[in-house]
Amino acid sequence: MGTSIRGFAQPAEVLPLALPAAHRSAGPWARALRRLEHNRLALFAAGFLVLVAAGAFVVPLLVAIDPYQQNLRDSLQAPGSAGHLLGTDQFGRDVLLRLVDGARVSLSVGVLAVAIGASLGGGIGLLSGYFGGRLDGVLMRLIDVKLAFPGILAALVIVTVLGGGLDKAMIAVGIGALPRYARVVRASVMANKHEVFVEAARSLGASPPTAEWGLMLAESRKYLRIAWWLAVFPGASIMLTHSSKVGSIT
DSSP states (O other): OOOEETTEEOOOOOOOOOOOHHHHHOOHHHHHHHHHHTOHHHHHHHHHHHHHHHHHHTHHHHSOOOTTOOOGGGTTOOTTBTTBTTOBOTTSOBHHHHHHHHHHHHHHHHHHHHHHHHHHHHHHHHHHHHHOHHHHHHHHHHHHHHHHSOHHHHHHHHHHHHOSSHHHHHHHHHHHTHHHHHHHHHHHHHHHTTSHHHHHHHHTTSOOOOOOHHHHHHHGGGGTTTOTHHHHHHHHHHHHHHHHHHHHHO
């Protein structure tokens, strides 16, 4: 309770709110892990993926398997047959062994395709979002052209140009996923490049950008009410220069 002076109650001293140590020191990975712990569907999916990866890469190291061994006498055996838990195919090959071997190939294709799409698409999005301007326009128009083609058609064109093979298929799938990564990274960069912590880093000498009219005008939006001149002078320069160019052409 606060003290009373001349009949008026004085508010008690407000102490700063002390957050738990776990919340003060939690980084992005710790927060992501905490969200994952409360998402049962995500935990189930992660556990299943780990199980499949272990079966694909660990089991062949511990047990000698031959997914290509044929026995026409045992063709098309039903699941639960002697020695064949999941049955056999038309050539008598064990379905379970082929699933284990095929998982290694399928997971490798998926991981490498995502790596190609994320690296190329993320790089394009990073350049587009950070530099903006004409470079942003050119790169995003190229992404729009890529999105205009159906995915299967683009993949067929890439495979036709590069040739057949598993590695070519990985490249085709990776390029097909490129636009989504480019747009996500671009949006993230554009949303964060003018944040306070970025400006603080620049003030400490961390790569300050070259002065450019468009960038100056974009940065001035946050200070329109308290520093109108930051927007007026770059905007006026752009307007007058553009008017001069139009006048000289006409």
